[in-house]
Amino acid sequence: MIVYAPGVMTSNIDKAKNNGSFISKSKFLCGLQCHKFLWHACNAKDLVPQPDEATQAIFGQGHEVGALAKRMFPDGVEVGCGILDLDETIRLTQDAIKLRKPLFEGAFSAGGGYCRVDILRPAPNEAWDIIEVKSTTSLKDVHLDDLAFQSWVLTNAGLKIRDCYLCHINSDFVRRGEIDPKKFFVLKDVTAQVAILSRRVGDKLNGMFNTIRQPNPPDIKIGSHCDAPYTCPLHDQCWSFLPEHNVLDLCRGTKKGFDLLDKGVTLLRDIPASIELTDNQAIQKAAAISGKPQVNTQAISDFLSRLVYPLHYLDFETFATAIPMFDGVRPYQQIPFQFSLHIVRSSEAKPEHVMFLAEGRNDPRPEFMHKLRAAIGHTGSVVAFNAPFELSRLKECGEVLPDFSARVKGIECRIVDLLDPFKAFDYYHPDQQGSASMKAVLPALTGRSYKNLAIQEGGAASREFLRVTFGAVKDAERQKVRKQLEQYCGQDTEGMIWIADALRQAI
Ligand code: SF4
Numbered sequence: 130m131i132v133y134a135p136g137v138m139t140s141n142i143d144k145a146k147n148n149g150s151f152i153s154k155s156k157f158l159c160g161l162q163c164h165k166f167l168w169h170a171c172n173a174k175d176l177v178p179q180p181d182e183a184t185q186a187i188f189g190q191g192h193e194v195g196a197l198a199k200r201m202f203p204d205g206v207e208v209g210c211g212i213l214d215l216d217e218t219i220r221l222t223q224d225a226i227k228l229r230k231p232l233f234e235g236a237f238s239a240g241g242g243y244c245r246v247d248i249l250r251p252a253p254n255e256a257w258d259i260i261e262v263k264s265t266t267s268l269k270d271v272h273l274d275d276l277a278f279q280s281w282v283l284t285n286a287g288l289k290i291r292d293c294y295l296c297h298i299n300s301d302f303v304r305r306g307e308i309d310p311k312k313f314f315v316l317k318d319v320t321a322q323v324a325i326l327s328r329r330v331g332d333k334l335n336g337m338f339n340t341i342r343q344p345n346p347p348d349i350k351i352g353s354h355c356d357a358p359y360t361c362p363l364h365d366q367c368w369s370f371l372p373e374h375n376v377l378d379l380c381r382g383t384k385k386g387f388d389l390l391d392k393g394v395t396l397l398r399d400i401p402a403s404i405e406l407t408d409n410q411a412i413q414k415a416a417a418i419s420g421k422p423q424v425n426t427q428a429i430s431d432f433l434s435r436l437v438y439p440l441h442y443l444d445f446e447t448f449a450t451a452i453p454m455f456d457g458v459r460p461y462q463q464i465p466f467q468f469s470l471h472i473v474r475s476s477e478a479k480p481e482h483v484m485f486l487a488e489g490r491n492d493p494r495p496e497f498m499h500k501l502r503a504a505i506g507h508t509g510s511v512v513a514f515n516a517p518f519e520l521s522r523l524k525e526c527g528e529v530l531p532d533f534s535a536r537v538k539g540i541e542c543r544i545v546d547l548l549d550p551f552k553a554f555d556y557y558h559p560d561q562q563g564s565a566s567m568k569a570v571l572p573a574l575t576g577r578s579y580k581n582l583a584i585q586e587g588g589a590a591s592r593e594f595l596r597v598t599f600g601a602v603k604d605a606e607r608q609k610v611r612k613q614l615e616q617y618c619g620q621d622t623e624g625m626i627w628i629a630d631a632l633r634q635a636i
Contacts (some may be wrong), residue, residue, distance in 0.1 A: 162358065194452065197314075219238055242334055261293075265297050266299070440509055
C-alpha cells in the first residue's frame with residue numbers, strides 16, 4: 130500500500146511547472162466563483178484590491194480558531210511554519226509524513242493543484258483523514274468544494290485518503306472557564322459529498338488553466354455569482370458601469386434586475402409597464418421617475434403618533450468573537466460595549482445626551498446595564514433603528530443579569546422601531562437606492578452622512594473597540610479611538626432625531 134510516494138509527487142510538480150504554474154486551493158475557489166476573477170488573481174494581481182479591514186479581521190479570527198483546533202491533537206506536528214517556498218514546504222511534508230502523526234499545514238501538489246491541509250490525521254491501514262477547520266458555525270457548499278480540491282490533490286499525490294471532515298464551531302457551545310476544543314468544535318464527516326465533487330476537480334482545473342493562459346480576461350457578465358459565496362474583490366470595478374438608480378437597486382429583485390439588464394433595461398425609470406413589479410418595487414420606480422420621495426402620509430402620521438414623550442433614542446454598539454471571551458458567552462454572541470441615548474422630553478425641548486463606553490478588559494455587560502438603567506426614564510418611547518437588535522441584546526443581558534430583567538421588560542413594551550416606515554416603504558426616497566438601512570436613510574432624508582467621521586459603520590466600531598481595548602496600543606491612540614467611537618455612536622442616535630424630524634416635515 131502506498132502511503133507516501135515521493136516519485137509521484139515530484140513528477141506531478143514537474144509536470145505542473147512545465148505547464149506554467151500551479152493553481153492553489155484559494156485560486157481554485159476563485160475560479161469556481163468566476164473565471165474572470167481567477168484570471169485577474171493569476172495575471173493581474175495589482176488590479177485586485179487587497180482585503181479590507183473587515184476581511185482581514187475575519188482572517189484574524191480564522192487563525193485563532195485554527196490554532197484552537199490544533200489543540201485537539203496534542204501530538205500534532207506543524208509543517209513548514211512560516212515557510213512560503215512551495216517546494217520547500219512540500220519537501221518538509223514528505224519528511225513529516227513518515228512520522229505518522231497528525232500534521233498541521235502539510236503541503237501537497239499534484240496535477241497542477243497545490244494545497245496546504247489544516248489537519249491531516251493518520252488513519253488505519255496507512256491512510257489519512259483530511260480535516261478542514263472553518264470558523265463558521267455550519268457547513269457551507271464552498272467548504273465541500275474546498276475539501277474536494279484537497280482530497281483530489283492528495284489522492285493524486287499518492288496518499289490514501291480515508292475520510293474528509295469539516296471541523297466547524299459548535300453554535301451551542303457556552304464558555305465556562307478554559308475552552309475544551311473537543312466541545313468547542315463539531316467534526317462533520319463529509320466524505321461522501323466530497324467524493325462526488327472530487328471527480329470533477331480535474332476537469333475544472335483544466336478549464337481554469339485554459340483561462341489563465343489567455344492573454345486577456347474572459348468577458349463575463351456581472352451576476353449573482355459576484356456575491357456568492359463571497360463578495361468578489363473586483364465587484365466595484367465590474368459593476369462601475371451601472372448608473373445611479375439602476376435596476377439592481379430593486380428591493381428583493383436581484384433576479385429581475387439581472388433579467389432586465391439582459392434585456393437592455395438599465396434604469397429603474399425605464400422599466401417597461403409590462404414587467405410585473407411588487408408594490409415596493411413599483412414605489413421605487415415611481416420615485417426614480419419623479420425624482421421625489423414617495424410618502425404614505427397616513428401611515429407616517431400613524432407611525433409618528435406612536436412616539437410618546439419623553440422620547441429615548443437608543444443605540445448599542447457590540448462586538449462578537451468566534452472564541453467567546455467571557456464565561457456564559459456563546460461563539461459570535463453580540464456583547465454590548467457602548468450605548469448612546471438622546472432624550473427629548475417634549476416637542477420644544479433640546480435633546481439631552483447620555484453615553485456609555487466600556488473601559489477595561491472585563492465583561493462590559495454588568496456596567497453597561499447599570500449605566501443604562503440609571504440613564505433611561507420609566508416613561509416615554511424607546512426609539513431604536515432596527516429595534517430587534519437592541520431588544521435582543523437587552524433580553525440576553527436580562528437573562529444573565531437577573532437584577533435587570535424587570536427593567537428590560539419595562540423597556541420592551543415601550544420600544545418603537547424607526548426602521549418600520551422605511552421597511553414598509555411608507556417613506557421612500559430615490560437616493561435610498563433600495564435600502565432601508567440607517568446609512569442609506571439618513572443622507573437621503575437629511576443630507577447628513579457618516580462620511581466626515583473616522584468610524585463610519587458598526588463593524589469598524591467593533592473592530593476598533595477590540596483593538597484599543599484588548600490590543601497593545603499606546604494610551605494616546607486608545608483615547609483618540611474612544612473619542613471617535615463616541616462621535617460615531619452619538620451620531621446614530623442624533624441621526625434618529627433628524628430622521629424623525631424629517632418624517633414630521635414630510636406629512
Ligand atoms: S465582480 Fe463578478 S464578474 Fe467581476 S470578476 Fe468578480 S465575480 Fe466575476
